[in-house]
Amino acid sequence: MTEKKRTEPDWQDIRVFLALGRYGSLSAAARALSTNHSTISRRLHSLEATLGEKLVERRPGGYVLTAAGTHALAAADAMESAVHTLGRGRADGAPRGLVRVNAPPALSQGFLVARLARLPLQHPGIDIDLATDLRSVSLERHVTDIAIRLGRPQDGDVLARPLGRMGYGFYGVPALCERIEHGEQPVLVGFDEANAYLPEAAWLARHFPRVRTAFRANNHVAQATAAGAGVGIALLPHYIGRTATGLRPCALDLAPPPREIWLLTRRQDRKDLPMLTVVDYLAETFDEARALFDE
Known part of the structure; x- marks a missing residue:
């Protein structure tokens, strides 16, 4: 008997398409689903053949949804949400x-x-x-x-x-803050070059263009740790500076807006x-x- 051509989408094909639509590359979709590139590609082609539409276009930066793909992604997401909804509440009304x-x-x-x-x-x-x-x-x-x-x-x-x-403020170890408050030139802890575009990094570059940055890290938690070693003062969100062991506010007049x-x-x-x-x-x-x- 001749195998009947499938006319309804396969749920596994849809799952793969959802992952590709969300993450934009075969590698990322494969990692998310714990599978390989060839499976992702095969499932995508299967869904496109079933729907009779081209869903994605390959670009240098990854995969981009077509107009049909955007519509299909919304429908596929609604299907996934419906599946999840079946198990997102217990009989007693508790969330799950x-x-x-x-x-x-x-x-x-x-x-x-x-x-x-x-x-x-x-x-x-x-x-x-x-x-x-x-x-x-x-x-x-x-x-x-x-x-x-x-x-x-x-x-x-x-x-x-x-x-x-x-809100933001400068924080450092007490001895260093005291010296800076009495006129010593500050030494900073700041962002690494890869994150120089961040608002806090740009603000520091504008207001302290000639001040030495002795230590650089890619986030405020790491910067607070470095400041705790005494290498410099760090511009930190208050929620980090106020809870970091060994740091106190440094009384500088400048601070970026919250x-x-x-x-x-x-x-x-x-x-x-x-x-x-x-x-x-x-x-x-x-x-x-x-x-x-x-x-």
Whole structure:
């Protein structure tokens, strides 16, 4: 008997397409699904053949969705959400499921990890995936479920909730701060060259163009550790400087303006119980710690 040609998409093909659409490369999609390049490519071609549409185009920077691919990704994501919804609530009404959170490295390491780790203890059905990235990741492509961003969000159809403001100050070991406050030329701890584009790094370059930077690191937690060794003073968010062992504020007149902290979610997830649970927990956590962040 001749095998009947498949006319309905295969769920495994859809999963592969979702991963490729989210991460933009065969390598990243393969890592996310713990498979290989050839499987990703084969599954993609299978889905395109089934739908009769070209879904992605290969560019030098990776794979880009076509117009048909953008439409298919939204439909595929809705299918995935529907599948997950089947298991995202218990009979007793308790939330259950994985929620992915993305936040900048220092905010994650210096504040969120210890606090978010308590949530699965309060809600045993919820699992947390906390990822850190200096650059914004895509909510639309479902790389994450919740994004915590610094600065007013520019994303499209998302729900944005303000969490507060992040103030800054200079911190160092007491002896070094005392010498600087009595007129000694400061020595800085700052960002490495790869992250010179960050607002804090650019502010330091403008206001201290001739001051030596004796130690450079890619995030504020590492900079606080270096400042604790006495190598220089670091411009730190207050939530790090105020909690770092051995550091105290240095009384310098200059400081950058505070940055707004925002929580972003997809509009379509506004009724998802595990998501709502994590969002409310994060909002309460930041509200309780407001004095740690403010000027």
